[in-house]
Amino acid sequence: MGMGSDPSWMFDLTGTVIPIFLVVMIGIVAVTAGRGLFQWSRNNSSPLxxxxxxxxxxxxxxxxxxxxxxxxxxxxxxxxxxxxxxxxxxxxxxxxxxxxxxxxxxxxxxxxxxxxxxxxxxxxxxxxxxxx
The missing domain is CATH 2.40.50.660 (OB fold (Dihydrolipoamide Acetyltransferase, E2P))
Incomplete structure (x- = not known):
């Protein structure tokens, strides 16, 4: 499955779509966790x-x-x-x-x-x- 005249390689579900979906989902979870950790740290360093x-x-x-x-x-x-x-x-x-x-x-x-x-x-x- 190369990049020849057959455009079906772009829509290969297991080889293209699922890995991209997983990378996006892991990125969303990482950004959300990072924001929460940053807010928690900022609150802890703030005065009461x-x-x-x-x-x-x-x-x-x-x-x-x-x-x-x-x-x-x-x-x-x-x-x-x-x-x-x-x-x-x-x-x-x-x-x-x-x-x-x-x-x-x-x-x-x-x-x-x-x-x-x-x-x-x-x-x-x-x-x-x-x-x-």
Missing amino acids: LTIPARIVSKRSEVRQQQLQDDSQSSRTSTTYYLTYELQDGERMEFKVDGSEFGMSAEGDRGLLTYQGTRYHGFQRHPNYSTAE
Whole structure:
């Protein structure tokens, strides 16, 4: 099978297409793993900061996955996010667990603790009304 007048050598499944597919897939996995490792390393080298902040937004993302075994079954997962505004006006969004999301309200003020892109918690300051 040379490169003569027969163009079928270009579409040889086991000799051309599968190796190219495998190289592309391995490349995608390597790039994704490298990004994750780089972000993990950057977070570890960042200082742990605790600063005043205010919750300005809440959002949730619901994903539904159809199970292959049974067309009637599906799996649903929900991811929760809180957006905080710092005193300088910068906004940061973090993924939080469901209980943290449920206990939070837009407008809550307190101390945000984070390290790079890693969320460590939010301690709310109670608001006392002066109205009688």
